[in-house]
Structure formats: structure tokens, C-alpha cells
Amino acid sequence: MTTRVLQAWNGEAIEVGDIPVLPVDEFQQIVADAVTAGARVSSYAGRRDDERTRVTAVLADDAQGRLGVLSCRVGAAWPSLTSECPSIQAFEREIFEQFGVKPEGHPWLKPLRFEPPLVAGVDPWGRIAKPSTIPGDYPFFRVEGEEVHEVAVGPVHAGVIEPGHFRFQCHGEHVFTLEIVLGYQHRGVEPMLVGGPDRRTVALVESVAGDTVVGNAITHANAVEALADFQIPARASVLRGVALELERLANHVGDLGMLAGDVGFLPTASYCGALRADFLNALAEICGNRFGRGLVVPGGVRFDLDAGATARLAEKVAKAWEQVDGATRLLFESPSVRNRFDGTGVVSRDTCTELGLVGPAARACGVSRDVRRDHATGVFRFLHVPTVTGETGDVFARAWVRRLEAERSAEFVVRQLRALPGGPVRTPCPLPRPDRLVVSLTEGWRGELCHVVETDGDGSFLRYKLVDPSFHNWMGLAMALRGEQISDFPLCNKSFNLSYCGHDL
Amino acid sequence: MDGIPGILQFRARFGRQTVAYPEGPARFPERFRGLPVVDPRAGDGGRAGAAVCPTEAVRDAGTPGMAIDLGRCTFCGLCEEASPGAIRFTRDYRISGRTRDSLQVNGAAPLLAAALDEKARKLFGRSLRLRQVSAGGCNGCEAELNASGNVQFDMSRFGVAFVASPRHADGLVVTGPVSENMREALLKTWEALPAPRLVIAVGACACSGGIFRDSPVQSNGMPGVPEIPVDLWVAGCPPHPITFIDGVLRLLGRIEGDSLRLAGTGIVEPR
Secondary structure (H helix, E strand, C coil), X not given: CCCCCEEECCCCEEEXXXXXXXXXXXXXXXXXXXHHCCCEEEEEEEEEECCEEEEEEEEEECCCCEEEEXXXXXXXXXXXXXXXXXXXXXXXXXXXXXXXXXXXCCCCCCCCCCCCCCCCCCCCCCCCCCCCCCCCCCCCCCCCCCCCEEEEECCCCCCCCCCCEEEEEEECCEEEEEEEECCCCCCCHHHHXXXXXXXXXXXXHHCCCCCCHHHHHHHHHHHHHHHCCCCCCHHHHHHXXXXXXXXHHHHXXXXXXXXXXXXXXXXXXXXXXXXXHHHHHHHHHHHCCCCCCCCEECCEECCCCCHHHHHHHHHHHHHHHHHHHHHHHHHHCCHHHHXXXXXXXXXXXXXXXXXXXXXXXXXXXXXXXCHHHHCCCHHHHCCCCCCCCCCCCCHHHHHHHHHHHHHXXXXXXXXXXXXXXXCCCECCCCCCCCCEEEEEEEEECCEEEEEEXXXXXXXXXXEEEEECHHHHHHHHHHXXXXXXXXXXXXXXXXXXXXXXXXXXX | CCHHHHHHHHHHHHCXXXXXXXXXXXXXXXXXXXXXXXXXXXXXXXXXXXXXXXXXXXXXXXXXXXXXXXXXXXCCCHHHHHCCCCEEECCCCCEEECCCHHHEECCCCCECCCCCCHHHHHHHCCCEEEEEEECCCCCHHXXXXXXXXXXXXXXXXXXXXXXXXXXXXXXXXXXXXXEHHHXXXXXXXXXXXXXXXXXXXXXXXXXXXXXXXXXXXXXCCHHHXXXXXXXXXXXXXXXXXXXXXXXXXXXXXXXXXXXXXXXXXXXXXXX
């Protein structure tokens, strides 16, 4: 990254005036060069600025732990970078859908989440009346041929699960391609956050994805505290780390149970279903809610634990982990399970890098990236959780990485609960300062959560950009299905377990 | 030990996981927030609580008619912090009602859903198959509904279970504020259910839009979808699995009366 890029740390507030505004071609050249050199695009988002769209890119240099911020102003169209950098395909579609900036030459220019444009004017898709409900209005990729058939699934699925549409082009059982259409869960989160912080803000951020309440609340709180030049007490910082790892434990253990269920290995499916609750209940012991709602606020955490409660909680988590260890041992040692997990839904390391996958899905491909290590904030600057990687990029690797990560998280939680620093857990956080921008990253259980928050001249949120890990990873699932049997779709889907609402916002 | 013997050994050590409820007490953590007790004459009459509520669930603060609309409430407890005395959350997990209006809580009376009429109870009382539709739900309610069927809460011991097809279902369970992009799919799923059919709205979003209320791309929950009549409203963000199961069992007439047995810290909540 060059001097035309503003360097920043994760959770460091920068002055909006210091962010370089470059000509479009120079901006795009820097992004393309950085991605070629190994940087990741954490965020790439627009906002309306003086009749044009100002696009701010956040490039992550994981090896150096640095972030690069740069921007440009663009009119009605710009050349697409997607062919060169596939990882920004969804970002370019998002900017087109929200602001009408057409990425000329985009190979896959289709609706992303069917949201109304953020600026008044012509609909980017040229729909004259109110857009009809998806997926009917979607130009699906089709494979033609006498024996080729199409399978359409969703938006309403067989299980108790969020809606999305999956379209397969098949020859018998064999899947040529899978196309994933999302947007059903769009609730308009980002526009609702503009003008904040207000009394809705924290609850809204917690509801971006109901299984990542703690992750998003921490990412938000870190952002607001940075914008206000505020440091939280040490005890709050450790309790946040404990809650984040409990959330990871609950979800990873739940996923291992669901994966067991999808291959018909019912013992582990039942055990993990029950054991997941031990970690959810641990969160409820802290704050009263099984998903950690109401715990994390700017300024610290709302609930403290006395010495007896921390000791009991540490004991419970340690005991629950012992049980998970046994239950998952049964899973991974069963030949019939390994037969189904091994070699199913492979994503190559190159594909993973090209698509910019994050979280366990990336680590399962052998790509070692983890915000807790690469861009550490809060407690993770002082206390490290070892990063786990797999090799094979298949369902087995995604399951095994979860199993190992959960073990590290359990160790971390027990150790921290037994050695909590003293002091308060919350001090009043001042309001954000005007004309600033912060990039806040957290390693949620699915991967990198990214909030890019910009304030206006009054210190109110001018733009609040959220990037859920699923935003990067849905294309990974589509690639994993190529050449697979369609009957393995539920297993592959669960091995990613991506968020619909986190993507749809 | 490997293979089947290892599995059986683990199973024996794991023991029985299913909760004692409803025959025995339900266990909740000490800090669990259930039904609030509202006292407009105490403290500041709920004024400060109303000012901090993220969903404007505290109504008519400072007047004798002060109430909390549990259909909007996210149970964050901020109002209790701000207006001690006027608002106090109890651990009463029974927070569902037969009408949307019944979720307005004022005073200290329990909120108990009434049973269906005798004919409907005869039809659904022993076997109820439900089809779930998430219409903008954040996966919080969906996760708790899934948990309702796991070995811990084991809803199927009452003959209640989720099924894959609306054609096989006796009822619809809706979560989420009903996003515009899911509205048609929700209506089509409803139409695919054979009559007679029940509808259960689960969570603050389905009851009122929740935290997304008044966002232009959603419907403020099931009150914004008048085509589909709702038989049971379950409050919470998300509702605890026992809250959901209790609501359904009361709807079916399988639980009656006001016997509340809470455990967890050994406390039985006095009402």
C-alpha cells in the first residue's frame, strides 16, 4: 500500500478529511494492485456525496495488521474490477443497487438483495413499477441441454431456517452450478442506523444477526468508543472476550450437532443440541439472555459477576467442554461419518483466496486469517487464542476446524473467568466526535465482522456500513457445490452455516 | 472404547437431558427477564424507562394507565434500570396471549393465554404439526424454535412438532417483522396450509416489527398482514423455548390455571 492510502489500525478513529479522495482510475488501480499483492477487501461501500457517490475502500493487510483506507467520487458508471478481483463482485453489485453506479463489464451484474435504492431516482434495474417479489424477477444462469434439469429450492425451506433461494443446474444427481439468490431478509438496517447513536442503535446492531449478537455488539461498541477517544475498563474488556468466545462455542457446538444430524449420526446430533445450551445458558447467567442481548454497550458491559458466580461459571463451561469433547470424538471417529465428510464440498485454497473467504470457511482451506490475531483489539491484544487451520477445504475440514476452535475458546473462557481483573465493568462513554471514520473488525464465529462508521459535522452517524462474514462467504458455498451430488447440498450448506439476515441487512 | 459400545457408554454417562417442565419446575437463570410488573405509582412512574426504551414499548409513562407493550418489548431491561420501582422484570416465563392487545401489561396480573374452543382442541389437542416461516427474522427466534424440539425441551413429547411442508401442517409459526421481500412467500405458504389452521406469531418482530418497526421495507409484523389471522402471540426477543412451549400448551388446553413453578436457584417466584 502506498502513501496515497491512509493507514489505520483496527478500531482507530481517523479524520474524514485525511482520507485521500483519488481519481477513479487511480483508486481502482490501487485496489487491484493491493488485492493482487495479497490484501483483502474488508469493506467497499458508497454514500451519497454532492450528486455523486463517494466510495470508501478498506483494504486489510493481515500480515502487517494494518488497514488501508482510500476513497473516490464516482458518477453514473465506472469500469468493473470484478474480473480482476472476484472478491469485490458483491460489493460492486451492492453499490449499483444502492446508488445506481453501474460497474461496466461486471460478469455477474444481478440484484444482490432487492433493496430499494438509497437515492431517489431511476431504479438501477430499470423496473418501472414497484419491483415484483423475487426470485421471479431474477435472470438465472441456465445450462441448456436435453437431459439437463433445474432444481429450485426456497425461499421457504424444509427446516426452521431463514429464507433464501437456491437454483441448481443438474444432470441427474450431478450439480453443474448452484446460484444463490438472497434479499428476502432485507429489513433496512443501515438506513435505520443513520443519524444515531440513539436509543435504538445497540438493539438494532444486535439484531443484524441474532446468532452473532455479541460479535456485532462488540464491533459496534469498539467503533463508538474509538470515535469518542474512549477506553473501557480492563474487566469489561475481558468479559467481552469471554462473551465472544461463549458465542463461538455455542454456535460451533450447535453446528457440529447439525452436521452430525445431516449425515444421520444421531447420537452426536442429540448431545450437541443439548450441550450447545450449556454455553447459551452461560451467557444467560451473565446477562439474562441466552444470546447475550443487552450485555455489551458502548462504555463496557452492563452486567458484572461476583467471585462466586465466575467460579461457578468457569466450572460449568469446563464441564460442558468435557462432554463436547466426548460427543465430538464419537463423531469424528465414526467411519461412516468420515466417509460422508471427507472430500465433500471442496473449496480450493486458490478459490478461497480469490473470493476473499473469511472465518472457519477460509481456515478450513489452509488460509490462516483471524482478526483476533491479525488485527487484535480489546482483550485479544494481551491474551492470544491460537489460530486453527485445516488443509482439505472440505466438509471435514470445516467441521474439524470448528471442533478445534471450540476447544481453544473453552480454554480461553475458563482461564479468563478464573483470573478476571478487578475494577468497574462500565464507565460512561462520551458521544462520537464529528467528521471521523473508524473501521472496527471483530472475529465473529463465522469470520470477520466489519463496521465502518463515519460521523457528520455534529458527530451523528452519516454512514454505517456493515459487512457480515457471510457477505464474503456465500459465493464460497456456491463454488463448493460444483461437481457435487445435489443430495450433499444440505451437508455442504450446514458446513458453511452462513447468515441470511447478516447478508441481507 | 470405539463404535457402538463407546456410543452406549457415553449415552449412559450423559444421562437424561429433558427438562422437568411442565410436570416439574422450569429452570431459569437468576437474571432471566420474563413478565414485568408495572406500578405507575412507584418511582418516577416509568418516565425515565420510557425515554430509554429502544422500541417505545413503555406507554403512557407518568400516568395511572402506564403499560408495557410486550409485543414491542425486547426484554433488554433498560427501563428497569432507569425507572426502579415502577418497572420490575420477574422470571415469569409465561408471556403469550390470544390477542395482540392482551400483550399490554399493566399491574402485576399474570399473562396467560386462553385455550382454543372445544372443537379446535379436539382437532389439534393431541397432535399439532407446525410449519415455520421466517419473514425477516434475525435467526434468534428461529434458533429458539429449533431448540424447542431438541432433547432438552423435546416439544414432540406433547405431539407438537415442526414439519417440512405446509401441506402437512396444522399451523403456521411466523417470525420476523415480515420483510417486503418475504411477504408474498408468507402468504403463499399460508394459502398452502389446509384449513382449519392455526397461526402463531413469535417474537417482538412478528408482534410489532420489533426493533425494525417503521422501517419502510417491512410490515411491522403480523398486524401489518391482515390477510392472516393470528391465534397466539408469543412475546420475547427471542422467546425462551419454554415460553413458546407453554404458550402452545395453553392454547391447546394442555396447561391450565396459574401454577408457576420456577427453579434454578431454588426460588419459587411469589406472585
